Amino acid sequence: MSENPTGLRERKRQRTYRTISEAAIALFLEKGFAAVSVTEIAEAAQVSKPTLFRYFPSKEDMALYRFADHEDEAARVVAARAGGTAPLDALETHFLTGLAARDPVTGLCDAPEVLAFHRLLYGTPSLVARLHSYTARSEEALAGELAKAGPGHAAPRADLRLTARLAASQIVAVQRVLATENWRRISEGANAESLYAQARADAHHAFALLRSGLAPYA
């Protein structure tokens, strides 16, 4: 066979992948991103430097691989929504579910290791920059799904593709702002429990604003 998804080779590969990223993140958390060299990571993970870069395209990606998995999350939520459900409703419900589960991507998570990771992330410009490029792909995927979904009944005859792109960019931007806002409050010492109600209200407010527009600023 040309591909064996459960072969020893593939299992080793996945194990190495995890070993590297876990070693990298542990070192980053311990000493800070800039203070850890890739050589150090390679030693900790017991692989050579070229192998390291066969698994991850850059040092930043060794910290951000978890986000790579969420890259098409928004698009999947829209694609998998129940018939008759509007895309925005599906996305709002998904975000609220994330809040309830204290999903780290919502920012509403005060687990010490998650908090430490977020501090690392937002305190390292090159990591934030790299994260933005993931977000860009997420936006593109969402735009694709929204274009497929098409606007509802009352839609004008405007360019579908452009409208989908505009909507996707706004949605992704709003989710980003909500998450960073939650994180900011957590990082200032609040705990997730006491913020939950506020975070839900913020999310409702944000999605309502998305739906009804920035008329208050018009």
Add this chain to the structure above:
Amino acid sequence: MSENPTGLRERKRQRTYRTISEAAIALFLEKGFAAVSVTEIAEAAQVSKPTLFRYFPSKEDMALYRFADHEDEAARVVAARAGGTAPLDALETHFLTGLAARDPVTGLCDAPEVLAFHRLLYGTPSLVARLHSYTARSEEALAGELAKAGPGHAAPRADLRLTARLAASQIVAVQRVLATENWRRISEGANAESLYAQARADAHHAFALLRSGLAPYA
């Protein structure tokens, strides 16, 4: 005196600054971003490598310095709007004015050197990433201005700061999409003249969407 804004030293500094960035951009356009080394730029600009990095924090910034000037443009437009004018109206007018003037930041500019520069920019991931960090600062500045302006009469009692941030992120995202959309069409061979009407319509559509919300997708 401790500072002399028109002294010889300051004039030399500005001249060196321009020399470096012009040499850098010329080389980038000629050979591509990755194919030019900073040593090469230093030689072309007749300065040493450490001096190069006293003027620009990174190789990317040598290409993007023009954008750094526009960093607080949106915020300034809102701050300088005529009394009684809504922020969104001021921003839409400003964008339309940019289209009419074929301002490169609107994407609607087919001057060969601008087109070549845009090709360079969007074709180089590290430049796009760096540009995103400028955009982030632009967003923050706009959020500050919007918070000062405050929403209009009909605004609910929601958190002003959060609302301003949400609005700013949406506005910046939409302007980015409009500009890249214009650029995409230009890069596919269209000329700015024949696209102008469409670009105006797109901008109107986008700002209308910002005002009235994504209800069609709700």
Add this chain to the structure above:
DNA sequence: GAATAAACTTAACTCGGTTATATTTCCTGC
């Protein structure tokens, strides 16, 4: 015109990331 401080150069260095080449390790077909 001398003193001071900013800006510059040279040289050497660190570190992220790549390439070439040889070696090991897994898979496949007999």
Add this chain to the structure above:
DNA sequence: GCAGGAAATATAACCGAGTTAAGTTTATTC
């Protein structure tokens, strides 16, 4: 189960971005 081929790895050397240290030039100031 074993021979051949392919994928993955290691070693070593390399390139280029960005920094640092030490000494020199150049503008400003009194």
